[in-house]
Amino acid sequence: MAKILISPSKYLQGAGEMKNLGTYAAKSGKKALVLISKGGYKRIGKTIEESFAESTCEVIFDYFNGECCNSEIDRLVKIVKDEQCDLTIGIGGGKIFDTAKAVAYYAGTPVFICPTIASTDAPCSALSVIYTEEGVFEKYLFLPANPNLVLMDTDIITKSPVRLTVAGMGDALATYFEARACKRSGATSCAGGKTTEAAMALAELCFNTLMDEGVKAKIALEAGVCTPAVEKVIEANTLLSGIGFESAGLAGAHAIHNGFTVLEECHHMYHGEKVAFGTITQLVLENIPQEDLEEIILWCIEVGLPVTLAELGAGKVTDEQLMEVATTACAENDTLHNMPFEVTPETVFAAIKAADAYGRYYLDEE
Incomplete structure (x- = not known):
């Protein structure tokens, strides 16, 4: 059996990097769906919007329903297709990453992962953990590729618990x-x-x-x-x-x-x-x-x-x-x-x- 190493295409880490998200997005798509929690949007939504203000990439937001389950993935894939998005961005924590990765896979778009915490090693992986709507583990979804970009804004992470x-x-x-x-x-x-x-x-x-x-x-x-x-x-x-x-x-x-x-x-x-x-x-x-x-x-x-x-x-x-x-x-x-x-x-x-x-x-x- 062959030896194999896989990794994200690009990893970026630094203070204030979320302010550059729109610039990075413009290199990968013309319209991005940003998946984020309501609380996350309240904290950093303005920063994200400002980063896209002068970007050639348009952005739409959708709030995560709290569970990485098939119904949520299907709902978001439909939005990506209906809105003709060609980039998926997950911002927040682990279940948002996993949902964004699955949505990007089924919708056929690149995916950016932007953690606001540093609590697990999930952001870089080619894997989504799928649960039922009630939060019970259902399956691992192994993906053909790792995220196109993992962006860690250390200013934001430092403010997390x-x-x-x-x-x-x-x-x-x-x-x-x-x-x-x-x-x-x-x-x-x-x-x-x-x-x-x-x-x-x-x-x-x-x-x-x-x-x-x-x-x-x-x-x-x-x-x-x-x-x-x-x-x-x-x-x-x-x-x-x-x-x-x-x-x-x-x-x-x-x-x-x-x-x-x-x-x-x-x-x-x-x-x-x-x-x-x-x-x-x-x-x-x-x-x-x-x-x-x-x-x-x-x-x-x-x-x-x-x-x-x-x-x-x-x-x-x-x-x-x-x-x-x-x-x-x-x-x-x-x-x-x-x-x-x-x-x-x-x-x-x-x-x-x-x-x-x-x-x-x-x-x-x-």
Whole structure:
């Protein structure tokens, strides 16, 4: 099987870049549909409109209904075709990105993704997660190409809640360890091939950036400013993790996250927060040296990522419930089987319990 690396056609990151959106759009189309939430429009709609004021690309807005589902995608595809739009732009968070990517695919237009937060590595991917209208997971829609442009305005992201960027660090924390596991096992990545050395290098750079800059970035964000550390973490959360997970592969951490979705007690937690605990659990499964595990757990504590079941809201769940988490994580079609050794619900259950115990131990040591 071939080695494959995929990535967005262009990635742009900088202060005030949203003011240039109309200029970038004019290079790709004559009329753009901008998909945005009502709240997002209130915050930055004027900036977007001003960016198109002198652009040769016309713009129309439509408000996202809140769910990336087939009916919403169909509704927006009809608007794109009826209005003769030749460019789709998604501005906001993950479900808006996924909807915009799906709409662009079915309508046959290029797609721009403009995150207003840095909470996941989804913006760069050739993937949409489709839900039912009630918000229940339905399927993954694998797309033939990654976004044409990913635009990160660091001024806007710096104003978002700090917890969201920290959650993005939790999602990105998994990237290198899952990539390493996939390379060792020879697993097929989300890109449909084996891992390239380039993807591994980006995944490792992602991890090193988080360790070197994560705490500094969190403190700067709490002060309401964008520093070089913040810029580096935004890139790690979005671009490095995005290419790393898609072209190197997913393994234990994300499957364990998927297991935790069966617990209603965890539904209030962000994706990256659950992935961070899933990463610690994967590292317990791998039995990495204590000093390495300690480094990860103490870093999570310092930036504010959960290291115990209690911090996930699951402090009072039963062993039977945790076994259900472990069993779900080991689902036949999930990525836990990309680990380079056999994994069973029993070993995952033990790793979850041990990860919680290690977290409590280091919290007491603090």
